[in-house]
Amino acid sequence: MPGVSARGLSHEERRQLAVHLTRVVAQYRSILDAYIIEFFTDNLWGTLPCSWQEALDGLSPPQLAALLLGMPGSGEEVRYRSVWPLTLLALKSTACALAFTRTPGFQTPSEFLENPSQSSRLTAPFRKHVRPKKQHEIRRLGELVKKLSDLTGCTQVVDVGSGQGHLSRFMSLGLGLMVKSIEGDQRLVERAQRLDQELLQALEKEEKRNPQVAQPCPRRSPHHVVRWVDTTALCEELLLPLEKPHQGGARLLLTGLHACGDLSVALLRHFCYCPEVVALASVGCCYMKLSDPGGYPLSQWVAGLPGCELPYRLREGACHALEEYAERLQKAGPSLRTHCYRAALETVIRHARPELRRPGVQGIPRVHELKIEEYVQRGLQRVGLDPQLPLNLATLQAHQAQEHRVVAFFSLALLLAPLVETLILLDRLLYLQEQGFHAELLPIFSPELSPRNLVLVATKVPLGQAFSVLETEDS
Numbered sequence: 120m121p122g123v124s125a126r127g128l129s130h131e132e133r134r135q136l137a138v139h140l141t142r143v144v145a146q147y148r149s150i151l152d153a154y155i156i157e158f159f160t161d162n163l164w165g166t167l168p169c170s171w172q173e174a175l176d177g178l179s180p181p182q183l184a185a186l187l188l189g190m191p192g193s194g195e196e197v198r199y200r201s202v203w204p205l206t207l208l209a210l211k212s213t214a215c216a217l218a219f220t221r222t223p224g225f226q227t228p229s230e231f232l233e234n235p236s237q238s239s240r241l242t243a244p245f246r247k248h249v250r251p252k253k254q255h256e257i258r259r260l261g262e263l264v265k266k267l268s269d270l271t272g273c274t275q276v277v278d279v280g281s282g283q284g285h286l287s288r289f290m291s292l293g294l295g296l297m298v299k300s301i302e303g304d305q306r307l308v309e310r311a312q313r314l315d316q317e318l319l320q321a322l323e324k325e326e327k328r329n330p331q332v333a334q335p336c337p338r339r340s341p342h343h344v345v346r347w348v349d350t351t352a353l354c355e356e357l358l359l360p361l362e363k364p365h366q367g368g369a370r371l372l373l374t375g376l377h378a379c380g381d382l383s384v385a386l387l388r389h390f391c392y393c394p395e396v397v398a399l400a401s402v403g404c405c406y407m408k409l410s411d412p413g414g415y416p417l418s419q420w421v422a423g424l425p426g427c428e429l430p431y432r433l434r435e436g437a438c439h440a441l442e443e444y445a446e447r448l449q450k451a452g453p454s455l456r457t458h459c460y461r462a463a464l465e466t467v468i469r470h471a472r473p474e475l476r477r478p479g480v481q482g483i484p485r486v487h488e489l490k491i492e493e494y495v496q497r498g499l500q501r502v503g504l505d506p507q508l509p510l511n512l513a514t515l516q517a518h519q520a521q522e523h524r525v526v527a528f529f530s531l532a533l534l535l536a537p538l539v540e541t542l543i544l545l546d547r548l549l550y551l552q553e554q555g556f557h558a559e560l561l562p563i564f565s566p567e568l569s570p571r572n573l574v575l576v577a578t579k580v581p582l583g584q585a586f587s588v589l590e591t592e593d594s
Contacts, residue, residue, distance in 0.1 A: 122220035122537075125545070125560040126586075130552055133545060137421050139217055140542040144433070145426030147210070147535055151433045155529050156477060158462040160469055164524050167531075170204035175527040180455060183530045184448035188441070189215060192449035211534065218537035219544065219573060221442075221566040224590045229565075230255065244321040245293055248314060249285050255568045256376055256402075261289045263563060263574065263589055264374050264400050268296060270585055271398040271578055273372040275299060277357055278341070279348060279386060280378045284311030287341035288318055297339065299361055301354075303347035315340045350381035351413070353388070358395050372398040377571060380408025384417065387547060390577055391554045399577040402563070406543055407435035418549035421542070429539060436532060437539035440570035444533055448526070453487030459525040460491055463518040464498040471504055478502040491519045540573075547575055557581040561590055 128136065144151065153163050164172065178186065178200075185191035186199060189211070230238040237246050238254040246254055264276060275297045278287045287300035288311075302308050319338060342361050348354045360369035373386050373396055383403035390399040409415050415429060416422040447455060461480065468475055480501050486494060492510055500506040544560055551558035557578050564572035576589060 122215060122218045122222075124220050125548060130549075133549060133552075134420050136217065137542065137545050137549065138424060140538055140545065141421075141424045141426045143213055143217060144429070144535075144538055144542065148433070150528075150532050151436055151535050151539065152430060153528075153532065154432065154477060155458045155525065155532070156461045156465045158458070158525050158528060159466045159518055159521075160462075163528055164521070167528070168204070168206065171207050174201060174203045174207055175531070176524065178523070178527060180448040180451040180523075180526060183527055184445045187211065187527075187530050188445050188448070188534055190442070190445040190449070214534050214538060217541065219541045219560060219562075221537070221562050221572055223562045223565065223572075223592075230258075241289075242325075244318055244325060245289055247318075247321070248283075252568050253285055256564055257286045257289045259563050260374065260376055260400065260402065260574065261286060261294055263561075263576075264290060264372065265294045265296060266589055267398050267400055267576065267578075268372050270582055270588070271370070271372065271580070273370045273398055275360055275369060276372045276374060277301065279357065279373060279375045280382050281311065281341075281343075282307050284308075284314060284341060284343065286374075286376050287311070287343075288315060291341045292318055292322065292338050295339075297361055298341040299357075299359075300341040300343045301346050301348065301357060302343070303345065305345050308343050308345050311341075311343055315343075348382060348385055350385040350410070353392060354385075357389060358393055360395075369395050371396045372400065374400045375402065377402055377404040379405040381410050381414045383547075383575075384409070384414050387417070387551065387575075387577075391551070391556070397579050399575065401575045402571060402573070403544070403547075403575070404438065404571040406437050406540065407431055409434060409543075415543055416546045418546050418553055420549050420553070421546040427542075429542070433539050434543070436536045437543065438571070439533055439536055441533050441537060442566045442570065444530070446567070448530065455526050456519075456522050457486050458529055459519060459522040460486060460489075460494045461498070462525060463491060463515055464495050466514075466518070467495055467499065467508070467510065468502060468504065471499075471508055475502070491515045544573060544575065551577050559586060 149166055157163065181192055185197045191197050230240045231251060233239055236251055238258060240258055241254055268276060276290055277299045279301050281287050281300040281302045284300050287298045290296045291298040319340065322338065344356055346356050348357065373390060375383060375386050378386060378401060383401050386399060386401045390396045416427055421427050480498050483494060483497050492512060492515055495510060495515065496506040499508060548558045548560060559576050561574050561576060562572050563574040566572050
């Protein structure tokens, strides 16, 4: 999808973008705030304007991908079968125009053309135990951090919420950075340390087989620390240098790969309030876990705008993978019926126990192979109800006949969801600028591989034209 680049906007233009976003989100809040599993219980289709219903009703999944989401399949011609109402066309155009672009500025062949499981841009030792999505992420973010570290003269990188340490390992053993890795889960840290040793042994074997790849200086593993970072206070451990700098004080670069919820906000606050921290490269996720208040809004500007509030459902919707769902629409596979089946199950649950609303239903395998009544019976059992409850088969089949409407409504909500993510990230940009710092937002990952692909980069000294270096792809 097209969109707006944060880099091309002045501070005042960013503020005006926030004004437009809050207005649009407020106007279409009923769509964003809806739960698709309540499609039948709350008559969600009936909440849409009649002209929208007429335009969307009966569209096939590939047509929804092409006409509504603007993501046609390969070789597919975009052709409207009827005249759409101007209000729906305006919404589509607005959603595309106001959301931050998620298309990276670099254009290179896919690193997974030869093998879908192995990045051609990483050597074999760094791919081991790492899934393709993570391979792409650690390489792209690691290379950006290395460039940012060089530009800002950092002496140490701190990877916060490091998990099993894949990013830390690549930055330290692959890129030669001094890295402190902070993770609160003892088990993940122990696993990370085992993987460190395994990688070191693999690299040593590789150097013996091919002395030309040997590094001139000894390799340094990341330094792992077991510590939960308090999102409401500064963490002293995070700021401690691993070794005393040769001259001057420590200069730290904070990074976090999909730092969850308030953890991303904690990174921003450490950057703002700690003089040792001179640079930040943060990729956030799990916006629904942000504290309210506390995690959003952060900037005075957004906090003062009418309609800036983002309830849980809106923040949760912003975490959906638009590109992945568009691909499912293009293929028109049977997996699309899952939302319809779950919405039908919700009607049966409400009839049996009206006070039980939106209970969690553990994954039911191979949904697309089940009849709707079979799915409902299994779902009833999973929520603690009698699976042998009498079912109105005619009503269930009538619900199933509206599957295309369920898919259309969900697609409409997904069209709007990037506006919420844009508002959250724009609020963070404005917050940093209000503190007097330079901040930019870049699409760093391929959105098809990693939906949360926008990295927030901040420095305490403007980088000027040098900032463009961060957007390029290494050869």
